[in-house]
Amino acid sequence: MKIEKYNRRNNMENIKEKIFKLREKIEKYNYYYYVKNESLISDTEFDLLLKELEKLEGDYPEYKKENTPSENVGSSLKETKFKKIVHKKPMLSLSNSYNIKDVEQFMERVNKNLENEDKKIDYALEVKLDGLSISVIYEKGKLIKAITRGDGEIGEDVTENILEIQTIPKYIKENINIEVRGEVVLPLSNFEKLNKKRLENNEEIFANPRNAASGTLRQLDSNIVKERGLDAYFYFIVDGENYEIKTQEESFRFLNNLGLKTTGICEVLSTVEELDQRIEYWAKKREELDYETDGLVIKVNELELWEEIGYTTKSPRWAIAYKFPAKQVTTILKDVTWQVGRTGKVTPVAELEEVELSGSKVKRASLHNYEEILRKDIRIGDRVFIEKAAEIIPQVVMPVKEVRTGEEKTIVPPEICPVCATKLIKEDGLVDLKCPNLECPAIIQGQIEYFVSRDGMNINGLGSKIIERFLQLGYIKDITDIYNLKEHKEELETLEKLGKKSIENLLNSIEISKERDYSKTLYALGIPYIGKFLGNLLAKESGTIEKLSLMSVDELLEIDGVGDKVAESVYNYFRDEKNKEIIRKLKEYGVNFENKFVEKTDENTKFQGKTFLFTGKLEKFTREEIKEEIEKLGGTNLSGVSKKLDYLIVGKDAGSKLKKAEELGTVKILSEEEFLEIVKG
Structure with missing residues (x-):
């Protein structure tokens, strides 16, 4: 009995110590996040610690203390450099979810909190910006105050700095009193420039755009805010009902009409299946945005229901954040x-x-x-x-x-x-260490892996482990030996984990690779500075590798798109005896080194002078295949929508590129089927 009591007491002491250490960690992370504008861990890791503390405090309430971090919004107010201001209405944080099951449970809780549980509920889906929350107050249309979230109840007066953000209007389009809330962010394009500049000045870089935005907005010198190019997006109107706004969707329109910037993303959905589909869409689509998003926000669309659904001590029950996997x-x-x-x-x-x-x-x-x-x-x-x-x-x-x-x-x-x-x-002039031994096994393996890659000769079945094995066994010593593997067919078939079918497929793939476009073969050789674009360009301009190998530096420089480094690299490559021998052997094995479309015909110039771009998920082509098809027929692939674009090929879930093309009105929009019809003539 005494032993049981001792074990129980010892266990309780361990739990008490664990809760104490968790609180200590969370408070430290909060301090650095809100006071120092630095993230010591990711949001996901922080959320997991918070959930662990909440569970332990729930299981052992005797160890829960007042002002526990599990119930308070983090705050920067202990060491603030700015004047403190009480929010008219608290700026609460959102509960987080990480999977569709959590979202479904949230929707069930919403219904339970309503008197009429069977009422059909619509939800507004918005992107969740990863920046610094802000509340901006306008009186008679003029910006008079801007306050950070702080601890949710009390924030910091950062009006002077907010006035330096060009995208936040000093006057809105209506002469009204209103408080609006949004997020201050640092655009990704500006973030990259800022960190590059800091590196050049031997200053510590920012870990992410959120830290940069937060650190910038809380600078005492407002000129720094102006220089760094912060941006802001608004998504909430305090007491929206006072302006005859009935839904969150209407809030977005109202904000836009006032001249306040929104993301423009507020989708109204009603079922968990619809939400799941859009979550999957935005998980991919967010990569095209110029601001960081760490998830989506799901809110009950009808404002009238918010009070009925209610709040916890730190979060509204009518909204939840869906967090994407941590970047x-x-x-x-x-x-x-x-x-x-x-x-x-x-x-x-x-x-x-x-x-x-x-x-x-x-x-x-x-x-x-x-x-x-x-x-x-x-x-x-x-x-x-x-x-x-x-x-x-x-x-x-x-x-x-x-x-x-x-x-x-x-x-x-x-x-x-x-x-x-x-x-x-x-x-000289380079930062990297280099092994000068051209016979180094790692260099040879790297060259072979590059040669057989999808963008090169596209030889299936020669992965890095197989290449390493063939090198060790002496079946290949350089890229040319790949085409001699058929002479060892019977031996290769007896190797462990390979077998007859695998070797047959590999040898077939090797044979097919001999017919690869000259531009792909050129790329696969691994000539310094020659990637896919320049490989294609040099193949078009030279027609054959013989002609390319005889070009002088001056002749190479005459090709539009070829600079000094590229010209010298190509010239030197073809003056190296070892490289000459590799090309000679590859020719003997039947590898293609000529542009089969040198002589122009009506068929291979079908897209001559035309520009193409594709968007969305393609079902009939890979991205590389469609690019090759366009270039083979004389067309040019563009990277973005502009007035220069002739055709936009649209796949499943097309987004902003399609919208922009439609707005231009000059771009011909094609489905994959329509594109194939044109190709087939």
């Missing part, structure tokens, strides 16, 4: 490995504690180069922010220096190649 999270940098690429460039790679980022598990991330490590002062053992560059490659953004323990280790660059042990070099 930025923190984790521990456990170690650094050095990776050798096809050009010999040696790149540092962060080995991380596994973490979920944008819906996938991440254990490794790019550190770019050693100078970047020094500039950001990244150390082994650091807690670091990571994000996905262009939603594909994880990269380390910056360390969280505030949580360092003193046990972190400085990262030291290697002196010899980690693969072949050759002494590394650093070329």
Whole structure:
């Protein structure tokens, strides 16, 4: 019995200690977020800590204290530099959801809170901006006050700084008294310029646009606000019913009519299925916006119902935030490995504690180069922010220096190649370390992987592990040996985890690759500076690789789009004996090195002088396939809608590009089927 009492008492002490430490952590993160304008962890991680505290305090109410962070909106007011102002109506935070089941439960709770549970409810869906919440007061149409959210009850007077944001009008279009709420953000385009400038000035970069916007708005010097180019979007009218507004959708129209900027995104839906569909749409579509969105806001559309549905101590019950998977999270940098690429460039790679980022598990991330490590002062053992560059490659953004323990280790660059042990070099004017040994196995493997890639020779079945295996077994030594693999067919079929069918498919893919367009073959060779665009351009201009190889630097420079570096790179490539031998062997194996459309016909000039762009999800083509088809027929692919655009090919869930094209009125809009009809003539 005594042992049981001891264990129970010991367990309760552990729970009490856990709750205390959780509160301590959350209060620290709140302090840095609201006072220092710095995020020490991502919003998702913070929300998980908060949920854990809420559960523990619910299970053990005897350890719950007053002013617990689980019930209070975070505040910057303890060390504010600005005058404090009480909000006319509290600026509450929103409850968060992370999946459609949470949204469904929210909708069920809304119905339960209404007297008439069977009433059909419409919901307004808006994008959730990741910036700094603001309340702006107009009297007789003139902006007289702007207040931050603060702790929800009391905010900071930042009127002087708000007046420096060009997109917030000093006078609205009606001579009325009104309070409107919105979000101050830093456009992504301005964020990139700001961080580039800070790097040039050896200043610490901002981790994300939200931190930059918050830090900028709370500057004492309003000139800094003007320089950085903040923006603002409004989405809420305090006491909207006073202006005969009945719905959230009408609020958006009213704000626009006053000359106040909104996102323009307020979709009215009524079922969980409709919401799920639009959530999926906006999860992809948000990448086209020039501001950060970390989710969507779902509100009961009818304002009259809000009071009936009610509030918790810190959130309205008539609204919820749906959070997208985090684009930025923190984790521990456990170690650094050095990776050798096809050009010999040696790149540092962060080995991380596994973490979920944008819906996938991440254990490794790019550190770019050693100078970047020094500039950001990244150390082994650091807690670091990571994000996905262009939603594909994880990269380390910056360390969280505030949580360092003193046990972190400085990262030291290697002196010899980690693969072949050759002494590394650093070329003049470049920041990267380089392995100069052209026989380095890592360089050869990188060249082969590049050669067989989808944008190159598009050889299926030759992944990095298979290539590494074939190199070790001696079946391939360079890219030319790929075309000799058929001589080892019987041996390859006996290799573990391959088999007859896999090898047959691989050899078929190798044979098909011989007929790839000359431009693809040119790209696959890996000539420095020659990507897809220049590969296509040089193929068109030269017609054959023989002609290209004989061009002088001056002749190359005459090609529109070719600069000094590219001309010298191409010229030098064809003067190297090893490269000459590779091309000779590839020709012997039957690889195509000529533009089959040199002689122009009516068929292959069908799109001559015409420009194309596609938008939405295509079902009959991949993006690369449709680009190739357009270029093969003499057309040009554009990257955006403009007056220069002739045709817009529209797939499923087309968005802003379609809208812009329709507004221009000069663009011919085609479905995939209509495009195919034109191709077939």
